[in-house]
Amino acid sequence: MAIIESIPNISEGRRADVIDALADAVASTPGVRLLDRSSDASHNRTVFTLAGPPAAVREATLTLYARAIDAIDLRQHHGEHPRLGAVDVVPFVPIEGVTMADCVTLAREVAAEVGARFSLPVYLYEEAATDPARRNLEDIRRGEFEGLAEKMARPGWAPDAGPAVPHPRAGATVIGARMPLIAYNINLASDRLDVAKRIAAAVRHSSGGLRYVKALGVMLDDRRIVQVSMNLTNHEKTPLPRVFEFVKREAARYGVGILESQIVGLVPQAALLAAAEYYLQIEGFTPTLVLENRLRDGG
Amino acid sequence: MAIIESIPNISEGRRADVIDALADAVASTPGVRLLDRSSDASHNRTVFTLAGPPAAVREATLTLYARAIDAIDLRQHHGEHPRLGAVDVVPFVPIEGVTMADCVTLAREVAAEVGARFSLPVYLYEEAATDPARRNLEDIRRGEFEGLAEKMARPGWAPDAGPAVPHPRAGATVIGARMPLIAYNINLASDRLDVAKRIAAAVRHSSGGLRYVKALGVMLDDRRIVQVSMNLTNHEKTPLPRVFEFVKREAARYGVGILESQIVGLVPQAALLAAAEYYLQIEGFTPTLVLENRLRDGG
Numbered sequence: 001m002a003i004i005e006s007i008p009n010i011s012e013g014r015r016a017d018v019i020d021a022l023a024d025a026v027a028s029t030p031g032v033r034l035l036d037r038s039s040d041a042s043h044n045r046t047v048f049t050l051a052g053p054p055a056a057v058r059e060a061t062l063t064l065y066a067r068a069i070d071a072i073d074l075r076q077h078h079g080e081h082p083r084l085g086a087v088d089v090v091p092f093v094p095i096e097g098v099t100m101a102d103c104v105t106l107a108r109e110v111a112a113e114v115g116a117r118f119s120l121p122v123y124l125y126e127e128a129a130t131d132p133a134r135r136n137l138e139d140i141r142r143g144e145f146e147g148l149a150e151k152m153a154r155p156g157w158a159p160d161a162g163p164a165v166p167h168p169r170a171g172a173t174v175i176g177a178r179m180p181l182i183a184y185n186i187n188l189a190s191d192r193l194d195v196a197k198r199i200a201a202a203v204r205h206s207s208g209g210l211r212y213v214k215a216l217g218v219m220l221d222d223r224r225i226v227q228v229s230m231n232l233t234n235h236e237k238t239p240l241p242r243v244f245e246f247v248k249r250e251a252a253r254y255g256v257g258i259l260e261s262q263i264v265g266l267v268p269q270a271a272l273l274a275a276a277e278y279y280l281q282i283e284g285f286t287p288t289l290v291l292e293n294r295l296r297d298g299g
Numbered sequence: 300m301a302i303i304e305s306i307p308n309i310s311e312g313r314r315a316d317v318i319d320a321l322a323d324a325v326a327s328t329p330g331v332r333l334l335d336r337s338s339d340a341s342h343n344r345t346v347f348t349l350a351g352p353p354a355a356v357r358e359a360t361l362t363l364y365a366r367a368i369d370a371i372d373l374r375q376h377h378g379e380h381p382r383l384g385a386v387d388v389v390p391f392v393p394i395e396g397v398t399m400a401d402c403v404t405l406a407r408e409v410a411a412e413v414g415a416r417f418s419l420p421v422y423l424y425e426e427a428a429t430d431p432a433r434r435n436l437e438d439i440r441r442g443e444f445e446g447l448a449e450k451m452a453r454p455g456w457a458p459d460a461g462p463a464v465p466h467p468r469a470g471a472t473v474i475g476a477r478m479p480l481i482a483y484n485i486n487l488a489s490d491r492l493d494v495a496k497r498i499a500a501a502v503r504h505s506s507g508g509l510r511y512v513k514a515l516g517v518m519l520d521d522r523r524i525v526q527v528s529m530n531l532t533n534h535e536k537t538p539l540p541r542v543f544e545f546v547k548r549e550a551a552r553y554g555v556g557i558l559e560s561q562i563v564g565l566v567p568q569a570a571l572l573a574a575a576e577y578y579l580q581i582e583g584f585t586p587t588l589v590l591e592n593r594l595r596d597g598g
Contacts, residue, residue, distance in 0.1 A: 003594065035593050051594055095590060180590070187582070244579050260582035266590040269568070275575035280543050283486070283559035291394060291479070291565040294334055295302065295350055296595075 001296060002097040004106065005035075005051040005180065006061060009088045010068055011077050013039040013046050018071045023048065025063050031056030035266065044079025045088070049266070051095060054106055061090060065114050065173075073169045074145045082138075084145045085171035089137060091126065092177045095268060103177035104128045111175045115162025118170070121152065122161040125176035130160055137174060145171040179212075182232040182271060183264035184240065186247050190256040193219050196226035199250045203228065203243065210246065212238035225259060235271040241278040300595060301396040303405065304334075304350040304479065305360060308387045309367055310376050312338040312345050317370045322347065324362050330355030334565065343378025344387070348565070350394060353405055360389060364413050368469045373444045381437075383444045384470035388436060390425065391476045394567060402476035403427045410474045414461025417469070420451065421460040424475035429459055436473060444470040478511075481531040481570060482563035483539065485546050489555040492518050495525035498549045502527065502542065509545065511537035524558060534570040540577040568592075 027034040036049035072086035092103040107128035115122045129135045143151045148166040158164050196217030201207045204215035212234035277285040287293050326333040335348040371385035391402040406427035414421045428434045442450045447465040450456050457463050495516030500506045503514035511533035576584040586592050
């Protein structure tokens with residue numbers, strides 16, 4: 001069965017009635033399941049996690065745009081989190097029976113439709129980007145809603161779809177395709193923050209570590225232990241067990257052991273099956289060895 | 300979703316038309332999927348693997364009994380594998396959203412129905428057994444079809460359902476409930492059969508090892524390596540990663556490494572997730588962390 005996940009980020013985290021109405025609109029789309037919703041009042045932002053077959057996810061996304069553009073006025077919006085639109089960012093993520101190319105196609109179709117139907121400028125990002133300068137969300141979002149008109153007028157920043165002027169209330173939006181993101185923390189049997197920070201620096205891509213790892217060393221004050229807090233942005237290319245072993249090895253340099261690890265939110269089945277395959281050295285592993293997957297193949 | 304697996308063993312492994320007709324009868328039961336079929340001519344025996352919601356599995360099983368009793372005459376049956384009936388043994392296995400108790404209930408319901416509808420004596424085994432002497436299939440099957448009349452007349456061997464005389468053509472049948480069985484082999488980077496045999500003896504329950512492991516040491520002639528060939532009969536109580544680590548540790552005593560492991564046939568998702576949980580030391584792990592499982596919960 002073909003399943004795509006989408007994680008729309010909406011610039012509204014305070015008005016419960018508005019958020020409820022948006023959630024209902026998504027959840028009531030046939031074929032779509034709303035897996036999670038999370039609002040942050042200080043960010044004034046809500047993140048929905050939904051999934052379903054591509055056509056259903058497309059429908060739910062367009063409904064969400066229509067409702068959010070009606071309900072949210074960025075001219076009145078304040079919050080700690082950077083944003084450039086009412087529907088700030090919408091990534092599509094391949095989960096099962098679909099490729100990244102399918103998600104890129106969906107992102108571009110939805111972008112064209114959103115641009116035309118709502119007169120909303122759209123930037124394509126990550127795997128759906130049309131220009132390397134637009135792969136990173138932060139680069140697109142720099143200047144935020146308030147700087148949009150000026151940014152769009154600059155060479156190289158015409159939107160990928162929709163008009164080259166901001167929508168008066170809704171600003172612009174960013175649509176794209178990416179691998180599922182895994183929020184993965186490793187807790188150390190230690191209260192030494194310096195050790196957690198050094199391990200984070202060793203494992204993260206930006207300072208010389210693994211290609212698809214972002215990491216910070218943090219103190220968990222209530223437990224008096226430290227944590228290597230990570231985002232894994234491509235578990236196929238930088239697998240969970242390799243990250244775990246890397247951190248374990250680095251911790252051992254300081255005589256520190258691994259207390260436990262934590263998965264925050266949801267994790268694709270394939271990421272955990274890869275750990276079983278890795279440690280048990282399973283030869284010729286395929287997901288079709290899993291009885292439940294066989295049951296669901298094709299029906 | 301509630302899913303029970305059933306693995307009926309039929310005393311016919313040669314007549315393709317008969318086997319095809321039985322497979323079709325199972326596969327065409329609404330809600331049931333026939334996951335696998337495997338016939339052995341020298342054993343003169345076929346094993347079907349089917350799965351679905353309890354009511355659908357019950358229906359498919361009763362249909363299979365009706366067709367097999369019509370098509371198979373044990374008085375004409377010869378094969379290497381011990382057997383006491385046309386439908387020799389039918390285990391029910393909990394896969395998802397059901398407990399072992401649900402499988403025991405299903406086994407007893409089907410036993411009563413089979414006994415009454417087909418005048419076929421039924422013994423209940425494993426978790427569904429009514430008597431500790433009947434837990435092991437081998438004990439029930441001892442004496443086979445040819446010794447049934449004599450066995451049934453003995454004290455303590457009246458069947459659990461159906462008449463206390465063998466069915467003239469179909470003999471008797473054994474129905475029960477058990478955990479999924481995982482066929483799991485570990486290949487050693489060695490051609491020393493004595494090492495494989497010693498490891499098998501160490502790990503298997505019958506000679507002092509782990510409670511739910513059966514094991515043999517064998518030579519893979521074509522590859523010039525040896526293998527510890529195992530059946531894991533309860534992966535919840537004796538988990539896959541613990542078996543792997545046990546074998547790895549024992550092999551190290553002889554300076555032998557693990558080349559790879561192999562899963563033969565199908566494996567429940569939970570058995571592999573347990574390996575990820577074990578090695579990654581995941582705290583608070585539940586199957587609902589897996590995105591695909593969340594998608595399927597209740598719909």
